[in-house]
Amino acid sequence: MRTYLTRNFDNPAARTIEGYEKAGGYQAARKALSLPPDAVIREVKDANLRGRGGAGFPAGIKWAFLPKDDRPRWLVVNADEGEPGTFKDRRLLENDPHQLLEGIVITSYAIRAGTAVIYVRGELEAAARCLESAIGEAKAKGYIGPTCFGGAHALDVIVHRGAGAYICGEETALLESLEGKRGEPRLRPPFPAMVGAFGNPTIINNVETTCAVPSIIAMGGKAYAELGVPMEGGTRIFCVSGHVLRPGLYELPVGTNLKSIIFDVAGGIRGGRALKAVFPGGSSTPVLRPEEIDVSCCIDGLHAAGSMIGSAAIVVMDDTTCMVRVAWRLARFYRNESCGQCTPCREGTWWLEQALTRIEYGTGTTEDIAIAVRACEGMLGTTICAFSDAAAMGVGSYLQKFREEFERHVSEGRCPFHSRFTSNWESS
Amino acid sequence: MGWTPSGRVVKRADELVPLYPDAGAACIPLLHEIQAEAGFVPEEAVAWVARRLAVPRSRVAGVVSFYTMLRTGKIGRHHLELCTNVSCSLCGSEVLLSEIEKELGIKAGETTKDGLFTLSEVECLATCGMGPAMQVGDTIHEQLTPQKVRDIIQNLKRAG
Numbered sequence: 001m002r003t004y005l006t007r008n009f010d011n012p013a014a015r016t017i018e019g020y021e022k023a024g025g026y027q028a029a030r031k032a033l034s035l036p037p038d039a040v041i042r043e044v045k046d047a048n049l050r051g052r053g054g055a056g057f058p059a060g061i062k063w064a065f066l067p068k069d070d071r072p073r074w075l076v077v078n079a080d081e082g083e084p085g086t087f088k089d090r091r092l093l094e095n096d097p098h099q100l101l102e103g104i105v106i107t108s109y110a111i112r113a114g115t116a117v118i119y120v121r122g123e124l125e126a127a128a129r130c131l132e133s134a135i136g137e138a139k140a141k142g143y144i145g146p147t148c149f150g151g152a153h154a155l156d157v158i159v160h161r162g163a164g165a166y167i168c169g170e171e172t173a174l175l176e177s178l179e180g181k182r183g184e185p186r187l188r189p190p191f192p193a194m195v196g197a198f199g200n201p202t203i204i205n206n207v208e209t210t211c212a213v214p215s216i217i218a219m220g221g222k223a224y225a226e227l228g229v230p231m232e233g234g235t236r237i238f239c240v241s242g243h244v245l246r247p248g249l250y251e252l253p254v255g256t257n258l259k260s261i262i263f264d265v266a267g268g269i270r271g272g273r274a275l276k277a278v279f280p281g282g283s284s285t286p287v288l289r290p291e292e293i294d295v296s297c298c299i300d301g302l303h304a305a306g307s308m309i310g311s312a313a314i315v316v317m318d319d320t321t322c323m324v325r326v327a328w329r330l331a332r333f334y335r336n337e338s339c340g341q342c343t344p345c346r347e348g349t350w351w352l353e354q355a356l357t358r359i360e361y362g363t364g365t366t367e368d369i370a371i372a373v374r375a376c377e378g379m380l381g382t383t384i385c386a387f388s389d390a391a392a393m394g395v396g397s398y399l400q401k402f403r404e405e406f407e408r409h410v411s412e413g414r415c416p417f418h419s420r421f422t423s424n425w426e427s428s
Numbered sequence: 429m430g431w432t433p434s435g436r437v438v439k440r441a442d443e444l445v446p447l448y449p450d451a452g453a454a455c456i457p458l459l460h461e462i463q464a465e466a467g468f469v470p471e472e473a474v475a476w477v478a479r480r481l482a483v484p485r486s487r488v489a490g491v492v493s494f495y496t497m498l499r500t501g502k503i504g505r506h507h508l509e510l511c512t513n514v515s516c517s518l519c520g521s522e523v524l525l526s527e528i529e530k531e532l533g534i535k536a537g538e539t540t541k542d543g544l545f546t547l548s549e550v551e552c553l554a555t556c557g558m559g560p561a562m563q564v565g566d567t568i569h570e571q572l573t574p575q576k577v578r579d580i581i582q583n584l585k586r587a588g
Binding site: 087089177179183239241326330333 | 447448449450452453454455456457459460481483487490491494495496497498512514515517518519551552553554555556557558559563566
């Protein structure tokens with residue numbers, strides 16, 4: 001299959017502006033800047049580009065939400081990649097920084113934003129440095145600056161590093177963090193399009209979403225839409241990890257079958273073992289059992305299967321995996337990362353972790369299973385942001401679909417599996 | 429006398445503040461700079477940042493306590509940050525954790541007596557396809573095995 005987002009991943013020369021241009025880069029930006037901004041938005045609407053960060057909102061429609069007033073507009077690119085199982089942004093930033101910058105030039109022109117901020121997860125220091133050097137190159141060539149490509153569009157791009165907080169991937173927490181505060185999500189409305197960064201109208205897009213924009217302009221929105229499924233166009237990067245033979249990043253058309261990604265593309269389960277469970281879109285998406293994976297990997301397909309496409313992070317677990325331990329790990333992660341602002345989330349994640357720790361380590365009772373289930377129920381729809389729902393839906397799905405394993409832990413008074421996850425070097 | 433800002437930190441603040449419509453936004457980048465120099469964020473630095481950015485001291489202190497990467501105390505020269513989130517755990521990082529604990533004689537969250545190593549369990553490092561992964565300073569080590577981990581520790585010990 002032809003690749004778009006990842007086409008330069010094996011071309012190290014493309015990390016410099018000369019190499020990127022030699023591979024056809026910045027042609028889409030020249031083309032876009034010769035069109036009226038609304039025509040650029042039209043192409044992105046035609047492309048059916050849906051946000052790749054997890055929420056899946058149509059990008060072109062989001063762009064058209066900005067109010068028609070004279071406040072300065074901001075573009076914020078969310079590079080706070082942290083959803084467990086997701087590892088595409090790091091590669092997009094490090095291996096092809098100019099693709100992102102080209103997407104930023106086009107997007108900022110379309111929405112008439114004069115400032116773009118790339119909010120990079122604090123831990124990704126190397127990626128932030130790649131971006132800074134790429135911005136320097138683009139400024140030297142006049143592609144970014146007071147007159148982008150010699151035209152009327154003025155753009156400044158700032159790389160802003162976070163400092164280690166999963167919640168800052170939530171767009172309003174990200175804005176708080178950008179403004180130099182604790183990453184505590186904001187109440188909506190007002191939505192960021194009305195009141196975003198520093199009180200200004202702001203569009204926030206994921207790295208992968210922004211990286212798709214140059215290809216859309218280059219090939220035309222309609223042609224891009226045809227790569228995917230109706231209502232969701234293009235390709236996306238699937239992050240496959242866990243117990244598969246060939247973990248890695250795979251750019252595939254939106255709507256590719258989940259079973260085929262696991263068994264054909266990623267080579268199936270390691271050591272000829274049997275599949276036990278998959279979470280299809282990061283740890284916040286409900287887990288699927290083996291009989292549930294014959295589905296189309298798109299927003300609607302996974303929704304119909306009772307899960308979500310999320311960030312397209314597919315984590316595969318074989319039959320040696322203890323589902324209680326996975327649920328416990330996730331509960332610990334959510335308890336660690338809850339910002340603490342809303343009581344149901346702050347307390348719920350704590351109770352969930354406590355109950356699951358007792359069950360996994362052999363002192364749990366049937367009451368602990370009930371506590372965990374009740375904690376999840378209390379966390380749904382009761383908080384400012386979706387973090388609490390994500391924790392409850394993710395961890396709750398293990399309690400629901402693998403209930404027998406929780407009950408076995410309680411009745412046997414121990415973990416019936418290998419005490420820890422078996423490693424590749426032990427199993428092979 | 430405790431911490432005073434270095435020339436570099438003062439200059440960095442002068443560069444950062446005009447970038448944003450609100451000086452307070454320079455808080456996290458400035459704290460990164462301070463920590464890179466001092467190894468952690470000293471209490472005096474919190475007060476200095478607050479004054480420099482004209483924000484309440486409680487706000488800066490709140491930021492320092494909120495973000496995992498910002499520290500208020502010294503740690504070892506080499507910070508071993510092992511991912512034990514799901515993908516890395518599935519590929520054996522729990523086994524590696526006990527290997528490292530045995531090798532260094534400390535538990536996760538502790539620092540060796542000689543001040544050389546601090547060991548931490550961290551959440552997803554966004555390199556799940558190459559797990560188990562461990563970050564040491566700004567280097568990421570991937571597809572780790574017990575042998576590779578022992579080699580990394582030996583090399584760091586030799587480097588001092």
